[in-house]
Amino acid sequence: xxxQIALLGTGLANTFDPLNxxxxxxxxxxGILAGALPGITMLNAIVLVLPFTYLxxxxxxxxxMTSVYCGGVFGGSITGILFNIPGDPMNVPTTWxxxxxxxxxxVSKALGMAIMCSxxxxxxxxxxxxxxxxxxxxxxxxxSSCEYFSVVFLGLVSVVVIGTQSIGSALISLFIxxxxxxxxxxxxxxxxxxxFGSRIMETGISFTTVLIGLFAIGEVLxxxxxxxxxxxxxxxxxxxxxxxxxxxxxxxxxxxxRGLGIGxxxxxxxxxxxxxxxxxxxxxxxQVSKTPEKFGTGVWEGLAASETSINASTGxxxxxxxxxxxxxxGATAVMxxxxxxxxxxxGPLLFSKSPESVYTIFVGMLVCNLxxxxxxxxxxxxxxxxxxxxxxxxxxxxxxxxxxxxxxxxNDMADVWFMALFGIAGYFMxxxxxxxxxxxxxIILGPLSEKYFLTTMIGAGNDFTIFFRRPVSGCxxxxxxxxxxxxxxxxxxxxxxxxxxxx
Amino acid sequence: MxxxxxxxxxxxxxxxxxxxxxxxxxxxxxxxxxxGNIDAPPSPEQLGAAFWPKMILVMLMISCGIKAWEIMKARxxxxxxxxxxxxxxxxxxxxxxxxxxxxxxxxxxLDVIGFALANFLFLVFFMRIAGLRKKIPLxxxxxxxxxxxxxxxxKVVYLPLPKGQWFFDDFTIALYRVLHII
Numbered sequence: 001x002x003x004q005i006a007l008l009g010t011g012l013a014n015t016f017d018p019l020n021x022x023x024x025x026x027x028x029x030x031g032i033l034a035g036a037l038p039g040i041t042m043l044n045a046i047v048l049v050l051p052f053t054y055l056x057x058x059x060x061x062x063x064x065m066t067s068v069y070c071g072g073v074f075g076g077s078i079t080g081i082l083f084n085i086p087g088d089p090m091n092v093p094t095t096w097x098x099x100x101x102x103x104x105x106x107v108s109k110a111l112g113m114a115i116m117c118s119x120x121x122x123x124x125x126x127x128x129x130x131x132x133x134x135x136x137x138x139x140x141x142x143x144s145s146c147e148y149f150s151v152v153f154l155g156l157v158s159v160v161v162i163g164t165q166s167i168g169s170a171l172i173s174l175f176i177x178x179x180x181x182x183x184x185x186x187x188x189x190x191x192x193x194x195x196f197g198s199r200i201m202e203t204g205i206s207f208t209t210v211l212i213g214l215f216a217i218g219e220v221l222x223x224x225x226x227x228x229x230x231x232x233x234x235x236x237x238x239x240x241x242x243x244x245x246x247x248x249x250x251x252x253x254x255x256x257x258r259g260l261g262i263g264x265x266x267x268x269x270x271x272x273x274x275x276x277x278x279x280x281x282x283x284x285x286x287q288v289s290k291t292p293e294k295f296g297t298g299v300w301e302g303l304a305a306s307e308t309s310i311n312a313s314t315g316x317x318x319x320x321x322x323x324x325x326x327x328x329x330g331a332t333a334v335m336x337x338x339x340x341x342x343x344x345x346x347g348p349l350l351f352s353k354s355p356e357s358v359y360t361i362f363v364g365m366l367v368c369n370l371x372x373x374x375x376x377x378x379x380x381x382x383x384x385x386x387x388x389x390x391x392x393x394x395x396x397x398x399x400x401x402x403x404x405x406x407x408x409x410x411n412d413m414a415d416v417w418f419m420a421l422f423g424i425a426g427y428f429m430x431x432x433x434x435x436x437x438x439x440x441x442x443i444i445l446g447p448l449s450e451k452y453f454l455t456t457m458i459g460a461g462n463d464f465t466i467f468f469r470r471p472v473s474g475c476x477x478x479x480x481x482x483x484x485x486x487x488x489x490x491x492x493x494x495x496x497x498x499x500x501x502x503x
Numbered sequence: 504m505x506x507x508x509x510x511x512x513x514x515x516x517x518x519x520x521x522x523x524x525x526x527x528x529x530x531x532x533x534x535x536x537x538x539g540n541i542d543a544p545p546s547p548e549q550l551g552a553a554f555w556p557k558m559i560l561v562m563l564m565i566s567c568g569i570k571a572w573e574i575m576k577a578r579x580x581x582x583x584x585x586x587x588x589x590x591x592x593x594x595x596x597x598x599x600x601x602x603x604x605x606x607x608x609x610x611x612x613l614d615v616i617g618f619a620l621a622n623f624l625f626l627v628f629f630m631r632i633a634g635l636r637k638k639i640p641l642x643x644x645x646x647x648x649x650x651x652x653x654x655x656x657x658k659v660v661y662l663p664l665p666k667g668q669w670f671f672d673d674f675t676i677a678l679y680r681v682l683h684i685i
Contacts, residue, residue: 168570172527179534182556191542191552194534217606224600224633273667393635393644396626399606402651403613403622408662413614420610424603431594432523450555457550 006128011359014059016368016441019033020360023060024368027067028375029429034068035075036383040074042088046334058342059357063364065338067330070368073274073310074118074376076385083398085216088393089207089444091276093282093306095215096437098299108242113300114246114281114307120256120413121308125315130362132319145459146466150476151266155279155445157480170438172292173429177442178449186336187447188454200414207443208247209406209419212435216402217423220395222430241375252304255285259308265310267316267349274313275444287483315365322358520574528567535560601632617667617675623649650682658684 014020027049034045045068053061076087080095081102094114101110156174183194184204195201249256259281266277285305286295295302321332339346344354351358389397406419429436460466468474522618536561541553609625613627626645656662666675679685 013555017586053599074507110595166570166573168524168566168573171566172524172563172570175559175566176527179556180560182559186552187540188606189552193541193552193556194537221599221602224602225594225596327627365676381588392630392635395633396629397648399609399629400622404656404662404664407613407664408656408660411663413610413665416610416613420606427599427603446559454550454555462548462550 007359011363014360015363020358023064024067027064028071031071032075032379033070035072036079041104067368077114084219089276093278097302111380112243116310117304117307124312125312126365126376145452145455147474150473152449154480155276174438174442177439178446181443181446199328209415210422212402214421214426218426221427255301255304256308260304263309263312267313268319274310277309277313278306281305289412524567524570531560531563613665618664618669
């Protein structure tokens with residue numbers, strides 16, 4: 001323990017070294033901007049900064065990358081709240097509540113709440129990472145595809161809680177998304193599916209193109225084609241970012257703690273990451289809420305749960321990377337590349353060979369999440385300025401950014417076509433009240449669930465009971481089934497109550 | 504005075520609300536049949552590449568059934584709206600059609616005439632359709648916006664934006680030279 005505190009002291013001193021500290025600041029700004037721009041993901045930003053780390057030592061390199069990571073996972077929430085355009089798939093649940101809060105006139109507070117919950121989630125998960133890394137990683141290492149499937153299944157179950165008005169519509173949307181995800185080359189058997197002989201389709205439909213199209217283009221078409229009311233256009237104001245008061249945050253402490261727990265645990269499981277964490281956290285929050293029907297209409301709990309879990313997953317994802325040398329996500333995989341570039345193999349030996357570097361990363365992440373409040377405020381102010389731009393100009397440029405964002409994915413015009421077509425589909429989905437979020441959830445989690453399910457089946461000789469026989473997986477499946485049944489049980493309970501009252 | 508005949512309001516057809524679910528159901532059946540052409544698994548003990556999409560399509564068919572049941576159940580009842588629902592405004596169909604056409608056209612012409620020209624023209628026409636009437640701000644915003652996007656994505660992000668075909672390729676390169684991008 002004394003050694004650990006001494007190492008933390010060394011880490012603190014290293015973090016405030018001018019070069020290291022400036023790397024944190026630069027990384028945060030790059031990360032938040034990249035996360036906020038649709039099509040330029042946090043992962044793109046980490047890959048883009050990787051070449052610059054050749055010239056640096058391992059500590060500033062990793063601090064730069066971790067701050068891009070922390071800033072990037074938060075950045076997408078800003079455009080999600082302001083314009084209903086999530087920068088990354090992980091920011092989708094934030095967008096559901098944040099944009100509705102914006103429409104209700106709470107944009108300043110929603111931005112402030114998102115910043116604070118992100119910072120709290122990130123800071124506390126970094127703290128957990130510092131002290132619980134080694135034992136936690138051992139548990140995660142024992143996970144097989146069976147447990148991974150159970151986690152993803154839990155994420156998919158949240159569709160029931162997302163589809164508030166019609167379970168049928170939500171399920172249709174979810175399965176359309178999951179079906180779209182099957183287009184292209186299959187990961188397990190290498191078979192080509194539903195490509196109609198087109199080589200472009202073999203690589204599949206990128207969920208980012210679907211995401212950009214459905215959310216951004218669909219929203220633009222919906223907003224601009226709507227006949228204006230007699231009052232005329234809505235007055236566009238410049239929203240300020242207001243940080244929530246301590247009392248307001250304390251009022252959400254249970255939500256934040258749940259988001260922190262879910263984010264850290266899911267983040268630490270390799271292959272899941274922030275997207276699964278945010279969907280699961282949002283779903284769980286809705287289930288435990290006393291007013292679940294209000295979710296999706298602008299609820300603070302939904303926003304806080306999603307934001308806390310997204311940033312909490314960053315600390316969690318670093319645990320298996322640092323202690324076992326297993327990257328838990330795309331971002332940590334690039335970071336592992338940075339370690340290897342500098343001739344360092346992450347893993348248990350890292351703690352004995354260069355503990356100062358490890359603890360500088362720990363402290364760096366803690367500091368990074370604190371500075372993120374300031375960086376978030378500055379960046380949110382910059383993006384808020386865009387709210388003053390007239391609607392027709394803003395909408396045209398949003399479409400341009402979407403075109404560029406889709407093209408930037410693989411430098412392929414096919415992605416741009418898909419994005420445009422899904423944009424038009426997004427408009428009609430809105431018009432005919434087919435919910436978009438379940439489709440997004442299906443297209444993101446569909447491939448993961450298929451991979452883990454089929455891998456488990458190959459290993460278990462097609463025995464479906466394996467998911468219930470393993471302790472962790474069994475618990476997760478029981479929780480998922482419980483969540484799945486909860487709405488039905490609630491409605492049965494309500495009916496029973498009504499009958500009792502009637503008699 | 505002859506007794507007045509009270510006319511019942513015509514009962515809305517059940518087919519119309521069911522059309523969407525029915526269409527998705529039929530498409531699922533079509534794709535289910537198509538999934539039969541996917542390569543067979545390497546060994547009979549394995550589930551194979553067709554298993555997962557087939558399972559999803561069956562679930563989709565069941566979901567269509569659930570939706571149809573929901574529609575039938577809600578028929579005749581007054582639609583309950585949640586507190587967050589806003590009444591939907593009417594749609595300006597010509598404007599919507601024009602915007603959709605513009606989006607499709609810009610995607611088509613990106614490859615043909617290059618990003619610079621296609622984006623400039625898109626911005627001009629889209630903003631005009633959206634409601635920007637003044638010509639000078641329209642032209643200036645489109646031109647400056649296109650230059651900004653080219654700088655950001657070609658010079659900063661190193662994204663090889665489509666240059667176009669035939670003489671449009673030469674035009675884009677000339678433009679990049681003028682802008683000191685290459």
